[in-house]
Amino acid sequence: MSTISVFCKKGGVGKTTFIGYLGHYYAKQGKKVLIISADDQNSIFKIFGEDDKIFESDDNYLEFYIAGRAELGDLLIPVRENLYLIKTLNTDKLSMKLTYERAQEKVIKSMFKEYATFFDYILVDFPPSSSRLTEILLEISDHVCIVVGLDTLGLGGFWNTIQYFIDNELDLESIKYIIPNGYSKNRRAPKVSLEKLQEQVQEFTPHAKLLNPIADRSIVKNLQAEGISAFDEVELPPYDRGLKEQLEKDLKALFDELEF
Numbered sequence: 626m627s628t629i630s631v632f633c634k635k636g637g638v639g640k641t642t643f644i645g646y647l648g649h650y651y652a653k654q655g656k657k658v659l660i661i662s663a664d665d666q667n668s669i670f671k672i673f674g675e676d677d678k679i680f681e682s683d684d685n686y687l688e689f690y691i692a693g694r695a696e697l698g699d700l701l702i703p704v705r706e707n708l709y710l711i712k713t714l715n716t717d718k719l720s721m722k723l724t725y726e727r728a729q730e731k732v733i734k735s736m737f738k739e740y741a742t743f744f745d746y747i748l749v750d751f752p753p754s755s756s757r758l759t760e761i762l763l764e765i766s767d768h769v770c771i772v773v774g775l776d777t778l779g780l781g782g783f784w785n786t787i788q789y790f791i792d793n794e795l796d797l798e799s800i801k802y803i804i805p806n807g808y809s810k811n812r813r814a815p816k817v818s819l820e821k822l823q824e825q826v827q828e829f830t831p832h833a834k835l836l837n838p839i840a841d842r843s844i845v846k847n848l849q850a851e852g853i854s855a856f857d858e859v860e861l862p863p864y865d866r867g868l869k870e871q872l873e874k875d876l877k878a879l880f881d882e883l884e885f
């Protein structure tokens with residue numbers, strides 16, 4: 626079992642997209658996958674077109690387990706075969722609780738241990754803002770992946786993330802992969818950003834592996850608007866089908882390289 630966090634202190638860089646596709650890829654290989662949304666926007670549900678499930682029930686948020694008002698099994702929301710999501714209600718409030726009631730931290734840690742007996746992978750999706758919850762979850766993760774947007778702001782996000790680890794005494798060596806997102810061979814900015822990122826990775830996280838960049842593909846947004854994951858088998862018009870196949874091929878090549 627591996628606990629994998631996908632993090633970056635910059636919003637909108639593709640964290641949730643990456644985690645959703647990776648989780649679905651593993652689930653399709655027959656692995657049991659749990660994705661915990663530490664982001665109370667719960668946008669991971671959108672990747673699978675399951676937004677309705679966020680509001681279907683109001684007693685199965687992560688916080689209810691921590692407060693002793695729900696069982697572990699109650700939190701699991703199935704979205705695909707072998708793939709379950711957990712939603713959060715208010716991460717700021719939860720973080721306050723975690724700061725003032727230290728015993729709650731133990732509850733979270735034992736929760737991960739319990740889930741680890743059932744799931745092959747536990748993936749954690751974070752908001753770009755940081756909180757006590759973020760620190761705890763990053764600390765208990767076996768591996769951390771940083772998704773970096775390939776533009777000037779994205780690079781700033783990488784640097785802020787490194788600074789955040791240093792400030793909070795988090796282990797920089799837990800960062801296993803750096804994943805550049807939004808590459809385009811016809812545009813200059815992503816290429817330049819990628820070169821700069823290579824330098825920064827060398828300097829600040831030399832033990833981490835910088836993966837091949839994920840291309841900026843319009844089909845990603847189109848599929849998400851329809852609630853279709855890259856690994857769903859669906860009927861599409863020929864042009865879109867071609868784009869989706871290309872996306873799947875890219876993602877498979879990337880995911881097969883990962884060792885968790």
Ligand SMILES: Nc1ncnc2c1ncn2[C@@H]1O[C@H](COP(=O)(O)OP(=O)(O)OP(=O)(O)O)[C@@H](O)[C@H]1O
Pocket residue numbers: 635636637638639640641642643664668751752753806807839840841842843844845846849
């Ligand atoms: N490779 C890509 N090509 C094109 N669009 C992409 C790609 N990756 C992500 N996107 C789009 O970028 C937007 C932001 O992606 P996503 O929600 O995954 O980012 P995030 O880092 O999780 O954001 P937040 O910080 O708000 O949680 C979404 O509309 C998504 O469809």
Ligand SMILES: [Mg+2]
Pocket residue numbers: 640641642664668750751752
């Ligand atoms: Mg997100």
